[in-house]
Amino acid sequence: MLGAFEIFRIRFGGRPLLLCLCAFAFLLLVRRVSPRRFSTRHWSALAVLVAATAALGALVAYPSVAIWYASDPHFFDNAEPVIPAVGWLFHAGRPVYHSLDSPERYAHIYGPFAFIAHGWALGLLGPGIRVSKGLGVTAGLASIVLVYLLARRVGLALRAHPR
Numbered sequence: 001m002l003g004a005f006e007i008f009r010i011r012f013g014g015r016p017l018l019l020c021l022c023a024f025a026f027l028l029l030v031r032r033v034s035p036r037r038f039s040t041r042h043w044s045a046l047a048v049l050v051a052a053t054a055a056l057g058a059l060v061a062y063p064s065v066a067i068w069y070a071s072d073p074h075f076f077d078n079a080e081p082v083i084p085a086v087g088w089l090f091h092a093g094r095p096v097y098h099s100l101d102s103p104e105r106y107a108h109i110y111g112p113f114a115f116i117a118h119g120w121a122l123g124l125l126g127p128g129i130r131v132s133k134g135l136g137v138t139a140g141l142a143s144i145v146l147v148y149l150l151a152r153r154v155g156l157a158l159r160a161h162p163r
Contacts, residue, residue: 084132087118
């Protein structure tokens with residue numbers, strides 16, 4: 001099953017436009033080969049059903065994969081251990097970014113908060129892969145809740161003050 005997820009991630013995960021275009025092409029194909037012609041109202045209902053089903057699938061899949069990922073004691077990417085390693089160095093009082101002529105210089109593409117948060121978590125709970133992965137998964141799952149709360153707040157505001 002992990003192999004199937006990896007193939008999907010490589011082919012479609014980093015290409016949301018391609019994924020949406022494939023879904024759109026699939027809906028057009030279904031519309032063309034459907035035994036009876038749907039009205040616009042029927043297609044709107046079908047689009048809502050497809051969007052709701054995809055959203056529900058994502059809301060089930062994302063936490064499931066995140067929890068499975070956190071429970072596995074391995075890093076899956078070669079660059080993944082950089083964040084907790086530099087975070088631990090930050091916790092130990094070392095700089096996150098070195099000067100250009102420093103012999104300890106290393107390169108990474110992440111901003112400082114990723115390292116600071118890991119430094120705090122690793123310092124508080126102890127250094128380890130599970131702590132590092134747990135922090136990332138907790139942030140990912142919290143983002144779902146925060147996005148819901150923000151979307152709900154905007155939706156309520158729009159209903160209260162329609163234009």
